[in-house]
């Protein structure tokens with residue numbers, strides 16, 4: 001079976017974890033601080049605050065910017081549920097702006113249509129490892145005095161016009177095992193705003209910076225030194241992992257381009273796509289997925305239901321019509337692109353997709 005995702009963990013990670021276990025310091029400690037420094041440098045931000053998931057990073061980033069009841073946050077409906085849920089946790093309202101049909105990222109023109117006096121922030125998602133149009137989004141944010149919180153949970157190392165994802169506004173990354181790098185569970189907030197960094201660190205630890213002195217309401221959303229040690233080893237390998245993903249993606253695009261019935265993944269000029277997913281539009285998507293499964297190839301649908309159509313959001317009263325997202329949900333299919341694939345694996349994926357459309 002060729003899986004849709006597989007974390008690559010080696011001796012470096014095992015040794016790093018063993019070292020932490022032997023030290024006896026297994027909760028948040030010096031490794032977390034070291035990881036924060038390394039990750040902030042990697043993204044070109046001055047600060048980072050490590051937490052226990054990408055969801056926590058999004059939630060804390062919103063709270064650190066004082067977003068809550070009565071506020072609206074404009075985001076994409078075509079993403080993992082955590083993006084919008086993090087907004088709901090704060091009491092604010094997620095407002096969905098439709099996506100671009102080629103990149104599947106939020107459409108800046110559609111963002112403009114949703115801005116009103118309650119709008120406080122924009123939360124673009126860098127979907128599949130390609131940055132949203134941050135030049136346009138930062139201009140809109142500046143014009144309307146809005147906060148920008150980037151859901152960079154799929155975009156470790158991605159760039160838009162020479163600048164790293166997560167360094168435009170306040171960034172939120174996930175280190176879940178399927179992402180481009182992992183800490184097991186984990187997440188991080190990136191920022192060059194000292195106050196946001198400090199507040200984020202307080203919110204993750206019951207609102208305190210001095211032990212047993214609580215200046216605000218917080219949670220326990222800390223990262224452990226065990227996770228941070230894995231993260232430090234993975235960060236060393238991230239550029240290599242991303243290069244493998246890009247190489248696999250280039251092979252897929254070359255091999256799939258002549259097949260009628262599918263639209264290969266696209267990279268926008270001036271952007272560095274890190275291919276968290278390699279996602280095509282496919283005619284007979286569900287049949288293709290079944291066919292590939294029979295041939296031993298795992299695929300994924302990211303995502304089959306746009307958030308405004310999820311049962312819980314329907315219950316909340318969402319009635320939007322967002323046709324580009326709704327159509328994408330019916331057509332997209334992610335093919336294996338991760339760095340654990342061999343050249344033969346990638347060639348097999350291409351061969352079987354061709355086979356499906358030849359016999360269809």
Ligand SMILES: *Cc1c(COP(=O)(O)O)cnc(C)c1O
Nearest residue numbers: 053054055080082083153174176
């Ligand atoms: C993975 C992911 C998250 C959530 O990260 P967790 O670490 O699983 O909490 C949020 N947004 C997007 C777009 C993701 O892909």
